[in-house]
Amino acid sequence: MTSESVRPTTGPARRTVIAAAGAAGLAVALTACGDDDDKAKPVGSAGTVLGRTSEVPEGGGKVFGDAGVVVTQPTAGEFKAFSAKCTHQGCAVKDIANDVISCPCHGSEFSATDGSVKKGPATQPLPAEKITVEGDTITLT
Numbered sequence: 001m002t003s004e005s006v007r008p009t010t011g012p013a014r015r016t017v018i019a020a021a022g023a024a025g026l027a028v029a030l031t032a033c034g035d036d037d038d039k040a041k042p043v044g045s046a047g048t049v050l051g052r053t054s055e056v057p058e059g060g061g062k063v064f065g066d067a068g069v070v071v072t073q074p075t076a077g078e079f080k081a082f083s084a085k086c087t088h089q090g091c092a093v094k095d096i097a098n099d100v101i102s103c104p105c106h107g108s109e110f111s112a113t114d115g116s117v118k119k120g121p122a123t124q125p126l127p128a129e130k131i132t133v134e135g136d137t138i139t140l141t
Contacts, residue, residue: 044068048140053079053133061096061112068092069129070101071138072112079133081140082115082126093126101126 044050044067051071056062056079061072063084070084070093082101084093091105100118101110108122115126130141 044140046141050081050131050138050140053136053138056138059097059099059112061101063093063096065092067140069131069140070096070126071131072096072101074099074113079131079138080113080115081129081131081138082110083129085126086122087117087124087126088120088122 044064048067050064050067050069051062053073056071056073058073058076061070063070065084068084070082072080072082074080085091086093086103086105086108088103088106088108091103093101093110094104095102096112099112101112101115103109103122106121107119108117109119110116110122110126111118115128117123117125132139132141
């Protein structure tokens with residue numbers, strides 16, 4: 001018979017405990033950094049009532065943050081909708097005035113008429129969203 005040294009195993013190995021603690025700390029750090037209110041939310045689902053036409057000024061627009069959509073009114077009675085997520089780094093667009101949709105994070109500007117880039121750093125237009133206007137109600141379709 002050979003005599004071997006046997007260690008009793010009463011719990012996880014030291015390496016396992018250290019690795020788990022490190023992973024937990026990293027998860028907490030990533031979670032804290034990942035929740036940024038300036039980031040646009042995903043686009044709402046079809047059938048979502050966004051709001052009233054009276055909320056969207058002519059030559060301007062309104063961001064419907066819960067749905068991740070910006071609705072503009074380039075000319076009286078003409079309503080357009082785009083993703084509220086800037087194509088540069090995903091921040092939520094905020095201001096719409098004088099036919100321009102502006103992103104506060106890095107200064108990108110988009111056309112309120114067709115979503116095209118008017119000023120970078122963004123290089124891609126805002127994706128169009130489908131809406132219907134019935135009476136004074138704007139609905140995502």
